[in-house]
Amino acid sequence: MALMRTLSACVAVAEKAGGVLRDIMASGNLGIVDKGGINNLQTLADKKAQLLIVSSLMKHSPKATIIGEEDDVDYNTDEARALITQDTSSEVLDHACPEQWTELREEDLVIWVDPLDGTKEYTEGRKQDVTVLIGIAAHGEAVAGVIYQPWFQQEGDEQGRTLWGVVGLGAYGFRPQPVPEGRKIITTTRSHMQQSVQDAIDSCKPDKVIQIGGSGSKCILVVEGIADCYLFASPGTKKWDTCAGEAIIKALGGRMTDVFGQPIKYDANVSYPNKTGVLAAMRDFDFYLSKVPADIMQRK
Numbered sequence: 001m002a003l004m005r006t007l008s009a010c011v012a013v014a015e016k017a018g019g020v021l022r023d024i025m026a027s028g029n030l031g032i033v034d035k036g037g038i039n040n041l042q043t044l045a046d047k048k049a050q051l052l053i054v055s056s057l058m059k060h061s062p063k064a065t066i067i068g069e070e071d072d073v074d075y076n077t078d079e080a081r082a083l084i085t086q087d088t089s090s091e092v093l094d095h096a097c098p099e100q101w102t103e104l105r106e107e108d109l110v111i112w113v114d115p116l117d118g119t120k121e122y123t124e125g126r127k128q129d130v131t132v133l134i135g136i137a138a139h140g141e142a143v144a145g146v147i148y149q150p151w152f153q154q155e156g157d158e159q160g161r162t163l164w165g166v167v168g169l170g171a172y173g174f175r176p177q178p179v180p181e182g183r184k185i186i187t188t189t190r191s192h193m194q195q196s197v198q199d200a201i202d203s204c205k206p207d208k209v210i211q212i213g214g215s216g217s218k219c220i221l222v223v224e225g226i227a228d229c230y231l232f233a234s235p236g237t238k239k240w241d242t243c244a245g246e247a248i249i250k251a252l253g254g255r256m257t258d259v260f261g262q263p264i265k266y267d268a269n270v271s272y273p274n275k276t277g278v279l280a281a282m283r284d285f286d287f288y289l290s291k292v293p294a295d296i297m298q299r300k
Contacts, residue, residue, distance in 0.1 A: 001097035002061075002106040003136065003166070007144045009060040010111070010134040011089035011164055016056075017049040017115055017132045018150035018160050021122070024048065030123060043122060046070055049115035049132065052083040057113075059084050063106040065268040068113040069240045089164075091172070098168030101143060110137045110268045112243040118214030120191055127151035129190075131216030135243025137266030142256075143167050145244030147216045163220065165251035176252055177225030179283070183207045187218045187227035192236045196299040200233035200259065200277075203291045215278070219245030222280055223252055229288050230280040233259045233296045238272045249280055256280035259292045 024030060024045040031044035050068045055075050057066050074080065114133040116122060121129035132148040144166045152161035165171030179185060184206040188197060190213045201209060210227050212218060215237055221227040243266050246256040257263055258276035276297055281288055293299075 001102055002109065003101045003104050003144060004092060004095065004097045006061045006064060006106065006109055007136060007164065007166065008088040008092035009057060010136065010146045011092055011162055012087035013053045013056045013085060014132045014134050014146045014148040015160065015162060016085050016087070017053050018148045020049045020052060021045045021116060021130065021150050025127070042070065043116070043119060045122065046116045046119060047073055050113060051075065051080050053113050053115055053134065055080040055084045057111060060086060061106050061109065064109040064111055066111045066113065067240065067268070069115065069238070092164065095169060098166060100168050101138070104138050108138045110266055112137065112240040112266060114240040117216045117241060121213035126213060129213035129217050131214055133216050133240060133244040135240070135247055137243055140265045140267045142243045142246040142250065142266055145247030147220060147244050147248065163248060165248035167247060167250045169251060171223065171248045171251045174224060176223050179225045179228035185210065185227045186229045186231050187212060187221045188231055189236065192234060194234060196233045196296050199299055200231055200292050200296050203293055204231070204288055215241035216245055219249060219280065222254065222282055223248060228281055228284060230278060231288060233277045233292065235273050235275040235277065237274045237278055239266055239270065239274065242274060242278060246280070249282065252282065254280065254282035255285045259296060261289045
């Protein structure tokens, strides 16, 4: 089936891209470019990882629409061709496609790529906040996703970890855990805190707030039960930040919308920014939704 074939390639290229991030970090030459302030940086790793991911997926799934964060990447070069991998994930291919997606064609798929989620954290050496994100959407809906953690520690070694999921099938590569009962734990931005974000959090009266870089890292906290809500009342994220995480959260029965409960749309021609923020939870979603002030996006 087109969805599972494409997802199997996405898993493989996300892991290869994670190797690129590790290699460039180890070299010490990050090639940092300021694209508009400390919270809008680009590195050599952003560009090379996207070059690998998109070039490979263009080869593997030529009829799919692929949208990457970096807009200054040339795929018609010898470097791009040399980076192409045709590897796929046998683990993904061992699973049957959920019936609701069996009729999807390759041309129905829109692939959203963030080659390095948490660039600011990457430049600061906060490696545990860094992820590679590849989300697959169909008919405007997030249906499958991959989150790769290049520096995840297993048994003391930084071996990396791949989380992947399909709506209607489930999520794999980790152990989902519920948040302890009786506690409200919110995860939110580390570097984009502003009045609207703080007011939305305060309205929920949480027991604890975890500030961490990267949308992918926040989604992982939610599915692993470390936080029970990802709340960001600001237009700071874009579709490539949320598509993969939303698919994995939904695959486990959770929800992700904007802060007003409206679905995030992932059509090929949609506006990239999530202008009305992000709200995600595995449980108590309606509680958090009910606490967000109606005028929250007007607060600066």
